[in-house]
Amino acid sequence: xxxxxxxxxxxxxxxxxxxxxxxxxxxxxxxxxxxxxxxxxxxxxxxxxxxxxxxxxxxxxxxxxxxxxxxxxxxxxxxxxxxxxxxxxxxxxxxxxxxxxxxxxxxxxxxxxxxxxxxxxxxxxxxxxxxxxxxxxxxxxxxxxxxxxxxxxxxxxxxxxxxxxxxxxxxxxxxxxxxxxxx
Amino acid sequence: xxxxxxxxxxxxxxxxxxxxxxxxxxxxxxxxxxxxxxxxxxxxxxxxxxxxxxxxxxxxxxxxxxxxxxxxxxxxxxxxxxxxxxxxxxxxxxxxxxxxxxxxxxxxxxxxxxxxxxxxxxxxxxxxxxxxxxxxxxxxxxxxxxxxxxxxxxxxxxxxxxxxxxxxxxxxxxxxxxxxxxx
Amino acid sequence: xxxxxxxxxxxxxxxxxxxxxxxxxxxxxxxxxxxxxxxxxxxxxxxxxxxxxxxxxxxxxxxxxxxxxxxxxxxxxxxxxxxxxxxxxxxxxxxxxxxxxxxxxxxxxxxxxxxxxxxxxxxxxxxxxxxxxxxxxxxxxxxxxxxxxxxxxxxxxxxxxxxxxxxxxxxxxxxxxxxxxxx
Numbered sequence: 001x002x003x004x005x006x007x008x009x010x011x012x013x014x015x016x017x018x019x020x021x022x023x024x025x026x027x028x029x030x031x032x033x034x035x036x037x038x039x040x041x042x043x044x045x046x047x048x049x050x051x052x053x054x055x056x057x058x059x060x061x062x063x064x065x066x067x068x069x070x071x072x073x074x075x076x077x078x079x080x081x082x083x084x085x086x087x088x089x090x091x092x093x094x095x096x097x098x099x100x101x102x103x104x105x106x107x108x109x110x111x112x113x114x115x116x117x118x119x120x121x122x123x124x125x126x127x128x129x130x131x132x133x134x135x136x137x138x139x140x141x142x143x144x145x146x147x148x149x150x151x152x153x154x155x156x157x158x159x160x161x162x163x164x165x166x167x168x169x170x171x172x173x174x175x176x177x178x179x180x181x182x183x
Numbered sequence: 184x185x186x187x188x189x190x191x192x193x194x195x196x197x198x199x200x201x202x203x204x205x206x207x208x209x210x211x212x213x214x215x216x217x218x219x220x221x222x223x224x225x226x227x228x229x230x231x232x233x234x235x236x237x238x239x240x241x242x243x244x245x246x247x248x249x250x251x252x253x254x255x256x257x258x259x260x261x262x263x264x265x266x267x268x269x270x271x272x273x274x275x276x277x278x279x280x281x282x283x284x285x286x287x288x289x290x291x292x293x294x295x296x297x298x299x300x301x302x303x304x305x306x307x308x309x310x311x312x313x314x315x316x317x318x319x320x321x322x323x324x325x326x327x328x329x330x331x332x333x334x335x336x337x338x339x340x341x342x343x344x345x346x347x348x349x350x351x352x353x354x355x356x357x358x359x360x361x362x363x364x365x366x
Numbered sequence: 367x368x369x370x371x372x373x374x375x376x377x378x379x380x381x382x383x384x385x386x387x388x389x390x391x392x393x394x395x396x397x398x399x400x401x402x403x404x405x406x407x408x409x410x411x412x413x414x415x416x417x418x419x420x421x422x423x424x425x426x427x428x429x430x431x432x433x434x435x436x437x438x439x440x441x442x443x444x445x446x447x448x449x450x451x452x453x454x455x456x457x458x459x460x461x462x463x464x465x466x467x468x469x470x471x472x473x474x475x476x477x478x479x480x481x482x483x484x485x486x487x488x489x490x491x492x493x494x495x496x497x498x499x500x501x502x503x504x505x506x507x508x509x510x511x512x513x514x515x516x517x518x519x520x521x522x523x524x525x526x527x528x529x530x531x532x533x534x535x536x537x538x539x540x541x542x543x544x545x546x547x548x549x
Contacts, residue, residue, distance in 0.1 A: 027518075027549070044242065051288075055256040056239035056422035056441060059410065059429040063242040073421040073443045075239060075465075077256045077294075079287045097286045097315050098294045099258075103463045104445045105417075111443075111464045113296055113479055115315035128313050128326045130494050130511060132463050132481035143494045143512025145313065146326025148340055152210075153363055157514055180519055180549075183210065183363075227425065234471075238439040239422035246425040258422060260439045260477075262470045280469045280498050281477045282441075296479055298498035311496050311509045328496060329509025331523055335393075336546055366393065366546075 029156065030182035033123070035116070036163060037080045037096040038088045038172050041066075046169070052078035066168050071102035082116060086163055086172060094118035100133070109134045112142060116175075118150075125149020127177065129158055144177060155181040212339065213365035216306070218299070219346060220263045220279040221271045221355050224249075229352070235261035249351050254285035265299060269346055269355060277301035283316070292317045295325060299358075301333075308332020310360065312341055327360060338364040395522065396548035399489070401482070402529060403446045403462040404454045404538050407432075412535070418444035432534050437468035448482060452529055452538060460484035466499070475500045478508060482541075484516075491515020493543065495524055510543060521547040 042050035044064035054063045058073035067074050077099050081092035098114025110133040115126050126149060131142025144156040156179035165171035225233035227247035237246045241256035250257050260282050264275035281297025293316040298309050309332060314325025323343045330337040339362035348354035408416035410430035420429045424439035433440050443465050447458035464480025476499040481492050492515060497508025510522040522545035531537035 025549075042241065053241040053256040055241050055258055058408065058419040058421050058443075072445070073419045075258070075421055075441070075443070077241075077258070077284050077286050079255070079292070095287075097292060099284055099286075101443050101465055103443050103465075104461075109445070109463060109483075111479075111481060113294075113313070115294060115313075117292075117315045117317070126315050126324070126326075128315075128328070130313065130479070130481075130496065131514070132483045132492050132494075134483070141492070141514035143492075143514065145328045145494070145511045146338065148314070148324035148326065152340065153338065155512065155519065157518065183208075225424065236424040236439045238424050238441055258441070260424075260441070260467050260469050262438070262475070278470075280475060282467055282469075296477075296496070298477060298496075300498045300500070309498050309507070309509075311498075311511070313496065328511045329521065331497070331507035331509065335523065336521065366391075 027180050029178035029180055031154070031156075031179040033175075033177040033179075035082050035084065035093070035175050035177070036086050036172055037082045037116075037175065038170070039078055039080045040170050041076060041168060043169055051080045052076045066102070070104055070106065070108050072105045074102045076100050078114070082118070086174070088172070093120035093123070098129075107134075108136055123150050125151045127151050127154070131158075133160060135162060144179065151179070153181075153183040154179045210363050212361035212363055214337070214339075214362040216358075216360040218265050218267065218276070218358050218360070219269050219355055220265045220299075220358065221353070222261055222263045223353050224259060224351065226352055234263045235259045249285070253287055253289065253291050255288045257285045259283050261297070265301070269357070271355070276303035276306070281312075290317075291319050306333050308334045310334050310337070314341075316343060318345060327362065334362070336364075336366040337362045393546050395544035395546055397520070397522075397545040399541075399543040401448050401450065401459070401541050401543070402452050402538055403448045403482075403541065404536070405444055405446045406536050407442065407534065409535055417446045418442045432468070436470055436472065436474050438471045440468045442466050444480070448484070452540070454538070459486035459489070464495075473500075474502055489516050491517045493517050493520070497524075499526060501528060510545065517545070519547075519549040520545045 040051045042053040054076050056075035061067035080096040082094040083090040095117050101111040103111050112133050113130050115128050117126050127147045133140050140160045142158050147154040159176040161174045163172045163174040223234045225236040237259050239258035244250035263279040265277040266273040278300050284294040286294050295316050296313050298311050300309050311329045316323050325341050327339040342359040344357045346355040346357040406417045408419040420442050422441035427433035446462040448460040449456040461483045467477040469477050478499050479496050481494050483492050493513045499506050506526045508524050513520040525542040527540045529538045529540040
């Protein structure tokens with residue numbers, strides 16, 4: 001019995017340690033997903049292909065051309081296909097749905113609130129994201145604030161990289177989702 | 184002392200297990216709330232009764248009629264009464280405040296970011312929600328990402344069902360909030 | 367070995383207790399930050415100084431004057447300087463970026479979704495916020511739903527107070543961030 005206790009002690013010690021780690025510790029994700037999503041902004045002429053649209057803009061701007069001054073104040077709503085690789089034409093495994101907001105006057109940064117709605121043989125559920133996206137940096141970290149289905153109650157960090165873009169109309173984001181809290 | 188230790192071992196083992204459970208385990212909520220909220224969209228003629236308004240829309244749409252093509256791009260801001268039952272005229276126990284975004288071109292889905300501000304004899308505090316809402320499904324799960332007051336630091340899942348709707352002007356949502364992380 | 371076990375037992379007991387505390391317990395933050403941010407709304411004449419802009423409004427309102435009826439339906443996008451004290455001209459330690467939504471017809475309340483992007487000698491990382499802001503109350507609690515960098519995976523509560531305001535053009539918020547979940 002004492003041996004069992006010692007074992008349990010040791011086990012609980014390990015578990016408790018991993019749940020309450022010291023500062024700057026290097027954490028290991030309990031789950032990881034790398035996905036791509038593809039955003040085609042409506043520009044007045046591409047209604048059939050567009051997957052996002054500018055729906056709000058500051059005084060003086062319009063809804064088909066991103067505002068000057070680094071697009072400050074534009075809100076775009078999107079419903080973008082998610083793929084496993086960087087090919088827009090690969091079979092989508094889900095949709096990235098939500099909004100981004102251009103929120104700086106003197107450089108390009110966005111604020112993101114969106115969800116991944118995954119519906120494939122491998123993953124079924126949603127992942128919810130929120131955070132600042134200083135788009136000129138090579139990679140940006142945002143928060144994974146929750147999930148449902150296969151991602152029930154998950155939390156983590158998503159590292160976003162702009163994988164490609166074409167003018168103001170198309171961009172592709174690579175999202176490396178690391179879950180550190182799995183259930 | 185050893186007996187105490189064994190007991191503690193056992194206790195901590197149980198606690199640690201529940202905090203780090205295996206995949207696909209069936210979790211039991213630590214708290215549950217079922218509430219209704221009622222959304223009356225401003226349509227140009229119901230200013231007195233309306234509890235929400237379209238404030239953003241894509242090129243070509245206006246702010247009193249939901250956009251065609253499944254309302255894609257509409258953002259509505261709302262301040263809706265919350266009731267304990269499905270009666271719009273029951274005494275409200277709080278307000279649902281935030282926004283929803285119609286975000287699909289070929290079906291009806293929304294993206295939700297909002298808070299419940301509860302102020303009744305039973306509950307005092309806020310609950311914060313975020314997630315994708317494919318409104319044509321019977322039930323949809325979104326994330327409860329935080330709370331304050333009675334819901335300090337809580338997390339969970341909210342299951343939303345469209346309980347009733349009348350055209351594009353009124354809809355009532357039933358929200359079954361299951362908290363899995365209580366403090 | 368038994369002594370070690372007892373110690374471990376005791377340690378894990380403490381840790382487990384703090385992770386799963388009883389209701390209404392008084393929690394102690396694992397980290398605390400007090401910061402100020404400064405919002406200057408674009409009013410049609412202050413383009414150079416403005417740090418935020420109304421980008422969406424309901425039918426009948428415009429984008430340079432906050433809507434009547436308690437500004438209901440206005441969405442403002444902001445990129446506000448963050449300072450360590452209440453002086454707008456202090457060297458900024460970061461930017462508050464995101465949006466607020468005026469969401470009540472008969473009083474002043476807002477809904478907030480934003481991030482602190484901190485970049486100083488003391489703090490490097492982002493903190494993500496969401497919640498209801500009944501601006502007429504002296505203090506309001508919102509959720510800290512995640513963080514990155516120095517605030518990796520953090521959660522907590524932010525208590526917001528309106529520290530000063532000048533008409534509808536300038537306001538300064540004091541934000542007392544208490545993290546209860548540090549990693």
